[in-house]
Amino acid sequence: MKIIANFKMNKTPLETKDYLMNFLSRVKECPHEIVLCLPFTSLFVGKFLTEGTGVKIGAQNICDEDEGKCTGEINGAMLADAGAKYVIIGHSERRTKFKENSKMINKKIKCALKHGLNCLLCVGENLVERNTLKTAEVLKEQIEDALKGIYENELEHITIAYEPIWAIGTGQHPTAKEIDVSANVIRKVISNDFSVQAGEKINVVYGGSVEPKNISQVSKAKKINGFLIGGASLDYNNLLQILSTLK
Ligand code: 13P
Numbered sequence: 001m002k003i004i005a006n007f008k009m010n011k012t013p014l015e016t017k018d019y020l021m022n023f024l025s026r027v028k029e030c031p032h033e034i035v036l037c038l039p040f041t042s043l044f045v046g047k048f049l050t051e052g053t054g055v056k057i058g059a060q061n062i063c064d065e066d067e068g069k070c071t072g073e074i075n076g077a078m079l080a081d082a083g084a085k086y087v088i089i090g091h092s093e094r095r096t097k098f099k100e101n102s103k104m105i106n107k108k109i110k111c112a113l114k115h116g117l118n119c120l121l122c123v124g125e126n127l128v129e130r131n132t133l134k135t136a137e138v139l140k141e142q143i144e145d146a147l148k149g150i151y152e153n154e155l156e157h158i159t160i161a162y163e164p165i166w167a168i169g170t171g172q173h174p175t176a177k178e179i180d181v182s183a184n185v186i187r188k189v190i191s192n193d194f195s196v197q198a199g200e201k202i203n204v205v206y207g208g209s210v211e212p213k214n215i216s217q218v219s220k221a222k223k224i225n226g227f228l229i230g231g232a233s234l235d236y237n238n239l240l241q242i243l244s245t246l247k
Contacts (some may be wrong), residue, residue, distance in 0.1 A: 001246060002159060002205055004035040004120060005233030006088060007042075014132030016042035018171060020049040023236040027055060030243055033227070035086050036233075037120070040074055048084025049088065058086030058120065061094060064107035066114070076115030086118045088137035090146060092126075092165045100144030107159070109146060118187040119158045120228065121146050122207070123186070127166040135164075136185045143189045152194045160186050161228045167208025176220035179206050212241040219246060 011019065016038055027034060037058040038046045046057040059082075063073035080219045081089060089112065090105040105121075112119045123142040143160065150158070163184050167173045175180070183200040191199025207228030210218060218227070232238040 001032045001205060001239070002035065002209075003032045003204060003243060004037060004058070004086070004159075004161075004226065004237075005092075005239060005245070006037045006228060006230045006233060007039060008093075008131070008230060008232055009039060011039065011042060012167065013045045015114040017045050017049065020046065024029050024049065024053050024055060026236075026240055027243065029056075030034070030051075034243070035120075037086065037088050040082075042213045043079070043084055044057050050083075056085040057066050057083055058082040058088065058118075060088045060091070062087045062089065062109050062112050064111060066106045066111055075246045076111045076117055079112075079116060081116045084117060084161065085195060086120055087112050088122060088161075090142070091122045091128060092124060092163060092168060096165075102142070105146045106148050109150065113154055113157055117157075120161050120205075121158055121204055122163045122228075123165075124163040124165055124208070126164075130164065134147045135182060139182060139185050140189050143186065144193065147193070149182075155190070155194065155198055155202055157226075159205055160190075161205050161207050162186060162224070163207040163228065169209065171209050171211075173209045173214060173218060175217055176222075179221035180216060180223040184219065199203070210242065212245065215245045216243045 035056045035058050037060050059079045059214040063075045089108045094100045123136040129138050190202045205226040205228050206224050210227045210229045211232045217233045
């Protein structure tokens with residue numbers, strides 16, 4: 001399984017160092033792929049401390065341009081050099097708060113792939129869309145917009161994170177059955193747009209209020225390959241507890 005932590009805007013480099021010193025020694029035998037998506041400023045310390053451990057680090061954003069006058073942005077080459085193996089793209093917080101549109105998200109994916117980064121493409125419906133039964137439609141549109149011009153052989157570097165917006169940071173989450181329904185929608189979109197094999201092979205993870213207290217429930221979902229964990233991952237004890245439940 002892929003177990004991915006999204007630290008969001010939390011932890012200074014020093015706090016990241018403390019976290020890693022405690023966390024890394026406790027996950028030596030872990031059978032899962034662990035990815036910690038750190039703030040930009042913590043990437044370098046993350047790279048240094050995770051070297052040779054099997055734990056990977058990722059970033060939470062990437063510039064949609066490779067070069068040019070982009071004050072305040074970080075491009076794919078910089079991320080790769082700072083040690084990132086993954087990058088989160090299209091998180092709902094960036095789509096809403098930072099007005100990222102589907103065209104930008106598509107460009108970001110292309111930039112990430114060009115620099116050998118694995119993409120964690122976030123998709124998911126909001127509460128109104130859920131209540132009006134538009135989830136499948138929203139997922140299809142978000143995936144198709146994001147993956148325009150992407151080749152089938154590049155899909156192995158793309159993980160789709162199903163993150164319903166109403167579940168992020170709210171303590172609420174879909175049932176395992178509902179997660180599977182959405183994961184099937186995602187796989188069907190990929191299978192229609194690429195191939196049946198691609199639909200089966202694509203990595204899909206679930207994110208939204210995953211915590212130690214509900215991991216045994218949500219992990220009953222059969223159509224996903226892992227989890228993207230926000231708030232709960234900030235305490236390494238919680239993340240360790242989630243990992244041990246998944247063993
Ligand atoms: P929470 O786990 O805090 O709900 O956040 C999920 C998320 O946004 C991960 O990207």
